[in-house]
Amino acid sequence: MQTVKMVITGPFSSGKTEFIRSISEIEVVSTEREIKEDTAERSEKDQTTVAMDFGRITVDDDLVLYLFGTPGQRRFDFMWEILAEGMLGFIVMVDSTKPETFREAKSILETFRAYAPTPYVVAANKQDREDAWAPEDLRLALRIEPSVKLLPCVARDRESVRDVLLELLYTILEEMEMD
Amino acid sequence: MPLHGNLRDFSATQVFNLINLSGRTGTLTIFEGIPTGEKDGMDKEKEAPGAEKAKVIFKTGKLVHALLSGQANDLIAVLNKAGKLTDQQATIMRDRAKGTGDKALAMRLIGANYVSQGDIVSSIQQFVLDVVYNLMSWHSGPFRFDDNSLPQEDRIYVPIDLENVIIEGARRLKKDEELLSAIPNLDVALKFPENPKEKFKGIHLSVEEWRVVSFVNPKNTIRAIAKANNMSDMEIRRIVYMLEQAGLVEIIAPAAGSASKSSSTSSRRAKAQQPIKKDVVSKLIDKIKSI
Numbered sequence: 001m002q003t004v005k006m007v008i009t010g011p012f013s014s015g016k017t018e019f020i021r022s023i024s025e026i027e028v029v030s031t032e033r034e035i036k037e038d039t040a041e042r043s044e045k046d047q048t049t050v051a052m053d054f055g056r057i058t059v060d061d062d063l064v065l066y067l068f069g070t071p072g073q074r075r076f077d078f079m080w081e082i083l084a085e086g087m088l089g090f091i092v093m094v095d096s097t098k099p100e101t102f103r104e105a106k107s108i109l110e111t112f113r114a115y116a117p118t119p120y121v122v123a124a125n126k127q128d129r130e131d132a133w134a135p136e137d138l139r140l141a142l143r144i145e146p147s148v149k150l151l152p153c154v155a156r157d158r159e160s161v162r163d164v165l166l167e168l169l170y171t172i173l174e175e176m177e178m179d
Numbered sequence: 180m181p182l183h184g185n186l187r188d189f190s191a192t193q194v195f196n197l198i199n200l201s202g203r204t205g206t207l208t209i210f211e212g213i214p215t216g217e218k219d220g221m222d223k224e225k226e227a228p229g230a231e232k233a234k235v236i237f238k239t240g241k242l243v244h245a246l247l248s249g250q251a252n253d254l255i256a257v258l259n260k261a262g263k264l265t266d267q268q269a270t271i272m273r274d275r276a277k278g279t280g281d282k283a284l285a286m287r288l289i290g291a292n293y294v295s296q297g298d299i300v301s302s303i304q305q306f307v308l309d310v311v312y313n314l315m316s317w318h319s320g321p322f323r324f325d326d327n328s329l330p331q332e333d334r335i336y337v338p339i340d341l342e343n344v345i346i347e348g349a350r351r352l353k354k355d356e357e358l359l360s361a362i363p364n365l366d367v368a369l370k371f372p373e374n375p376k377e378k379f380k381g382i383h384l385s386v387e388e389w390r391v392v393s394f395v396n397p398k399n400t401i402r403a404i405a406k407a408n409n410m411s412d413m414e415i416r417r418i419v420y421m422l423e424q425a426g427l428v429e430i431i432a433p434a435a436g437s438a439s440k441s442s443s444t445s446s447r448r449a450k451a452q453q454p455i456k457k458d459v460v461s462k463l464i465d466k467i468k469s470i
Contacts (some may be wrong), residue, residue, distance in 0.1 A: 002219060003188050004459060023470065061468040063459065076339065081353075090454060162281070162470050169464045174458050 006168065007083055008053075008068040009112055011091030011104040015125040015155035016069040017053045019093060022161040024067060025053025084115040087145050089168050093155070094142070096124045096132035102141050109142075119171040121155035123164045181326065185212070185226060187319040192345055192352075194322065195315075196241075198342035202240035205326045209233045212320050222456075228321040233314050236329060236336070239356060243336035243345060245310035252306070254281040254288075254299070255336065261302035263294050280333030303337045308344065315348040316413075358416040362430070363401040365412060369395045369419065369428045391418045395428055 008016045008023030084090070090112050094105045105122075112120065117161045122144055124135040135140065139150045149167050154160040183196075194207065212226035219225050238243040241432065246252040255276065259269040276284050288294050294302075384392065387410070394404040407416035422428045 002459065003184075004463065006457065030285065054193075057466065059462050063462055065463055065466075083356075086188070087458075093345055153252065158470070162467055165467050166464060173457065173460045173464070176455075 003066055004063065005066045005068060005087045006165075007068050007070060007087045007090040007112070008093060009080070009108055010123075011095065011101040011123075012106060013098075014079045014093040014101065014105070015153075016093050018155040019123070019125070019153075019161055019164075020053050020055035020067045020069050022156055022158045023057065023165065025058060047141050055061075062110055079115075080111065081097050081115055084112060085098060087118055089121075089172050091103060091118045091164060091168055092120060092122045093153070094122060095126055096135075096137060097126050097129050099141065102138070106117065106142050119168065119175050121164065121168045121171060123150040123151050123153055125153045125155050127152040127160075128154045128157075181323050183321065183323040186317055187223070187320060191257050191315045191317060191322075194324070194347060195311075195341050195345050195348075198237050198239045198324065199345070203326060204238050204329070206241075206328045207235040207237070207322060207324045209235075209314060209317070210321045210323075226319070226321055228323070232317075232320060234309065234330070235311060235314070237341075238329075238336065238338060239264045241338040241339055242307060242311065242341050242469065244334055245314075247310055247313070250310075252308065252334075254284050254303075257302050257306045258288075258294060260301070261298075261305055263298050263302055268293070274408070280332055280337050285335060298336065300337050303335055304339055306339070308337060312348050312351055314410075316352060329339075350374050355372045355413055358420055359415065361420055362401070365405065365415070366400050368397045368400050368403070368431045369422075370431055372426060372429055373396055383432075387424065388415070388418055390413065391422065392427070397431055401430075412462060434461055 004138070008019050049102045053067075054170050055067040055069075055171050057065040057067070059065060068087075070083055092105060092112070095101055109122070120140070122138075124133070124138050126132050127135075135150050135152050138144075139146075142150075144150050149171060151164050151167055152160070153164050182194075186194075191209075198207070199315065205226070209232050210228035211232055212400075213228045213229040215225045215227050217225045221441075231248050233247050234244065235242065250256075253262065255269050255272050258264040262292055267281075272284075272288075279287070285296075285365065289296055289299070297309075376470050390408045391404055391410075394407060401419055402412075404410075405412065408415075410418075419428070419430070423430055442461070
């Protein structure tokens, strides 16, 4: 049995858990627990991913794709490198409605690029919301190079998630062909 | 059906997470990896399970026991390791308690005021955690998780919350990596600084630290000191790093050519860069398209 791993990362509350939940064939194994401190983060959502989320897509008897979601809060960032180990590629989720998180998203992107030179795409999540920044505006704000795919996404919509995953796989294939 | 795999594909941290979240009861066994000579789809050498290296036991998602193969893990050994029983007491107890199970022995020890119930619980927890933190640093080895299978031994099981173990284990791994990069090579020697007496004035060292200090000599490599003191590579690194940071010893640079062995971080990098075949990606694309 061969297993292939992809990592879904991004700032706190950017939609990583929801993304995996939309496409995983198993109920997502999630390590969310209540945020105890009375922090600003508490008003955003009551639970946060501590160690990782885990989803699975079985291709056939010999091949399984695992999706790992990273914890969004910086204080759990010691888990990131462990999760990044051996990944085929990664997706950086950005909450398009929260410009205050863009800098953090960029910093996470750079951190993951440093872990491994694997292909990646950026998903501009929550594009169904009125106040969402357009992907091209996000590209400017995040200073993402034109060669990097920045894709519109709605993490709770299975088709949208599927399209993002496909784009990442196409990127991986293109890079393989270039080598 | 048992869950099985290899730690190089699915780390101990990830396995523990799954067991924790799914609230499983059973035994995780980690084996010595025996190369089969065949390659898998990721071009990695396949490994068959060899001798057992460790067992970790879980009850409803909580860690209850862990032991390394060949390691004494009865209550006397656990209390001896925790310093609650001296070597002499342990020998006497072992002789007197032949055939007595851990639970009955615990009652006798508490009754005789050798130890308290709290001592027993904390010693068992520490013993189990030491094993688990050790195996969390293993980067490969076949494993198998057998659902609902518990050893038929008269052991005292102290449930430990796995979430905290995972977080603490991950922290330790990171710390160990820092130590590895600070002291990558154990085949170097130690020497005292110019004015050792001045530096050691007013310094309080632990027994282990003194044991290392007593071997400081340009002729002894760190590896040899570790061997003489029966310390693991990480234990000796931790102590040498502390002594070096405090200015109590100096590391003598290794001779050219023998320097730095790769750290686990760099081996991780290498692992991350292992080639994957195009047909695997094409298969994934077809599958995702069909969703």
